[in-house]
Amino acid sequence: MEINGWDLAAAFAKAVTYSATFGAAGAVFFLVYCSSLLRDQQRARIRRLMGILVGIGGAASILRILLLAGSMSGEIAGMFDGSFAGMILSAGEGRATGVRIVGLALLLSAFSAKRSFRGAAVVGAIAASTSFAWVGHIHGMTPNTAATLLLCLHLWCAAFWLGALLPLLVIAKGGNAAQTAAAAARFGKLALRVVAVLLAAGVSLLLMLIGNAAQFWASDYGRMMAIKLLAVAALLGVAAWNKLLLTPRLLKGDARAAQLFRRSLLAEMGFGALILLTTAAFTTLAGPP
Amino acid sequence: MLKNALLALAACGIVVAGPCMAHAKLQSSTPANNAHLSEAPQTLTLNFSEAAKLAVLKLVRDGKEISVPLDKSAKAGQTFTLSLPPLSPGNYTVQWAAVAADDGHVTKGSFAFLIAS
Numbered sequence: 001m002e003i004n005g006w007d008l009a010a011a012f013a014k015a016v017t018y019s020a021t022f023g024a025a026g027a028v029f030f031l032v033y034c035s036s037l038l039r040d041q042q043r044a045r046i047r048r049l050m051g052i053l054v055g056i057g058g059a060a061s062i063l064r065i066l067l068l069a070g071s072m073s074g075e076i077a078g079m080f081d082g083s084f085a086g087m088i089l090s091a092g093e094g095r096a097t098g099v100r101i102v103g104l105a106l107l108l109s110a111f112s113a114k115r116s117f118r119g120a121a122v123v124g125a126i127a128a129s130t131s132f133a134w135v136g137h138i139h140g141m142t143p144n145t146a147a148t149l150l151l152c153l154h155l156w157c158a159a160f161w162l163g164a165l166l167p168l169l170v171i172a173k174g175g176n177a178a179q180t181a182a183a184a185a186r187f188g189k190l191a192l193r194v195v196a197v198l199l200a201a202g203v204s205l206l207l208m209l210i211g212n213a214a215q216f217w218a219s220d221y222g223r224m225m226a227i228k229l230l231a232v233a234a235l236l237g238v239a240a241w242n243k244l245l246l247t248p249r250l251l252k253g254d255a256r257a258a259q260l261f262r263r264s265l266l267a268e269m270g271f272g273a274l275i276l277l278t279t280a281a282f283t284t285l286a287g288p289p
Numbered sequence: 290m291l292k293n294a295l296l297a298l299a300a301c302g303i304v305v306a307g308p309c310m311a312h313a314k315l316q317s318s319t320p321a322n323n324a325h326l327s328e329a330p331q332t333l334t335l336n337f338s339e340a341a342k343l344a345v346l347k348l349v350r351d352g353k354e355i356s357v358p359l360d361k362s363a364k365a366g367q368t369f370t371l372s373l374p375p376l377s378p379g380n381y382t383v384q385w386a387a388v389a390a391d392d393g394h395v396t397k398g399s400f401a402f403l404i405a406s
Binding site for chain 2: 068071072073083084087088091092093135136137138139284287
């Protein structure tokens, strides 16, 4: 596998796109699901952060296409060569980027308190978070309908989980212990099911991608997938500690638990970032063997 | 209900889905990599593992690029044959980049051949 700076930059731009899109979409899911637990000030702060993530997600999506175009020729001029960008856009990336940008734009409806606008924001969150399924390795499968549906579920669940971490941190930093405990408990209740679907869909997709197991795990794609799975295991460990030990202590009003809860959210964000970075790496730099 | 639907979808996908193709890889070329030729080739052929669009083709000799016409608007295909200008003896390197038609991934590579004097 030959990798140069262009490839690494394109992979990094994809990781940023994943993080910002999931963060913005997940913030909308959180605003809807935990709305009654939030104070106006917290709701406004989460919306502001969501707005920033929408901007980053849109900009990183466009930058990634320019970087891929540049990587073809290996020259900066290639970034602005319409024929290179056209080839990338026509091969599926254009559809995925278009759906993502429209979805991200719809997310901004969450700034309105009107119920109909909230519905538009949820539709935008689903479109943006699943936009990555419009292009990629599964489109090399025949048929690919089941795989595409599983990937959409996987992406939606990932956005719900990872995107809730920032809003939870906003509450944990600014709210009182009782409010933090209530939000953690409500989120944790649904997150358990969402994570189960996320894992089931992810494992199913992995089984579809693995042809020869020995060949798969010996490949660059397999090795990067193994790093991702280790990070997923670590994230699940922190999340389980959070739900099974910290949340009950938070509900009892344990002040030390509130501090540990904030740290656990930061740890989950760190492992989440590693997962998205490795996913961006193996979907950009390598292909299934 | 949701669990059963998901399991059915996953089982269906795992059983029915064909092998997932990797990125468009260069399977063979004419002239082949490291070929020693006694005569200058008139065409250059690249054969890929799956349908792709050929975006870049650079033919380089002693650091100097030799122009090879490439139709970037051509439809995606697995085999590309390009006419070469008259080539003099020497070491040549071919650099290429392609975009896979089905998954949109960019692949790049290079190979070399020698025309003996």
